[in-house]
Amino acid sequence: MSKWQFFILTLSAFPLSLFAQENVNNVFVNDKGEVYVKADAPVYFFISPESQPDQKVLIPSTDSAANPMYFDGDGRHYLVYESGKEKVRYLIWADGFGPKASLNVTQGLLFKYKNRIYVENKATFRAAVTDTKSGVKQAFAATDDLPFIPIISELTVERTGEYTIKLYGVDNVGNTGDTAIYQIIAAPEVTFKVDNIYFETASARIIDNSIENLNEIAEILKNYPELYVEIKAHADVRGSSDYNMELSQKRAQSVVNYLSSKGIVSYRLKAKGYGDSQPVNECTKGVSCPDSKHRENRRVEFRFYLPKN
Known part of the structure; x- marks a missing residue:
């Protein structure tokens, strides 16, 4: 019984000759002999006797979709060739996704x-x-x-x-x-604002829908134990500056207390209230602004840093 060798040609366009140059970008055989083709690329199949490898013959088929063949999707496919009493079965992997x-x-x-x-x-x-x-x-x-x-x-x-x-x-x-x-x-250090850290009105009590974001901060500190963080609480300009300073300090300390309750050691945490001293927009004392602008100034920031040796 003769042995057969199997050949594939993949072509980026229909060829003038069936023995067009192989498009090596669309076919690959790994070290294990596994055959991969690009999904949905036109593939021509050839076969030759093992004793005469140069005599490649396009596999004949009465199926109009056989040559070229398109593997419509990623996954495992089989090609079966029969000639007389000979039956050859090949596993083809169609690869439809990039790295x-x-x-x-x-x-x-x-x-x-x-x-x-x-x-x-x-x-x-x-x-x-x-x-x-x-x-x-x-x-x-x-x-x-x-x-x-x-x-x-x-x-x-x-x-x-x-x-x-x-x-x-x-x-x-x-x-x-x-x-x-x-x-x-x-x-060398990073400061960013975390949205949705909210407190009860005129209070340092953290409201429940802020907990998820604070838990994310706790996870960062657990994953990177070398980091320290300063919690910077800010207020808008409404009310007296002394009151805003006191309230923002209490709010920063509430965040520290929460993070401590999640297992972050206190020496890595620093609370600092800035009151209304660092607005991020034009809403300073004496300037009329809508609440949406004041909300930008009511914020909590986290300054992550590595301690100096």
Whole structure:
């Protein structure tokens, strides 16, 4: 009984000759001999006797959809070829999804919060690009609006301020993954405002719908035990400045007390009330403003920092 070899050609357009040049971007055979093709790409199948590998013959079929064949979707497919008493069965993997990309900080990480990464002035990043089917062929990265370049090593950025790192991967059959975008904030310390930290009117009592956001802060502090935080409470300009200063200090201390109740040691927490001394808009003493503007000034900020040795 003769043995048969199996060949695949994938083409980005219909060829002038059936023996067109192979489009290596759309077909891949790994070290285990597993065959991967790009889902929905036109694929031509050839076969030859093992003793005569150069005599490739387009697999004949009465099915008009056989050559070229389109694998309509990601997953496992089988091709069966019969010739006389010979029956050859091949497993084909159709790969319809590009690699997934993520960014890790290997040096200089302060902490991560949602889609933002806070780092020191000099930070080193490593791309993690994975593909569960045909595997990753190449990963690319770009900073801000610069063009994408192939990733060949870790990326080190030494600068202060905010910038963007974008990355994506291409797999071995030509699928391009979604672009992952990360906002990087580089500074020796970080201050940001957390929305929805509310207190009862004229009180330092935290209301219940603020708890979820405070729990997120507690998780950051648990995940990054080297960080310290100053809780900065602010008031709007209505009322006397002395009263606003006292109330904001009590509110900052209420946040400290809550975080302490979640297991954060007190020496990592500092409460500071600023009253109405640091408005973020034009609503200063004597200026008429709508409540929406005053609300911007009634805020709680968290200044994360590394203690000086």
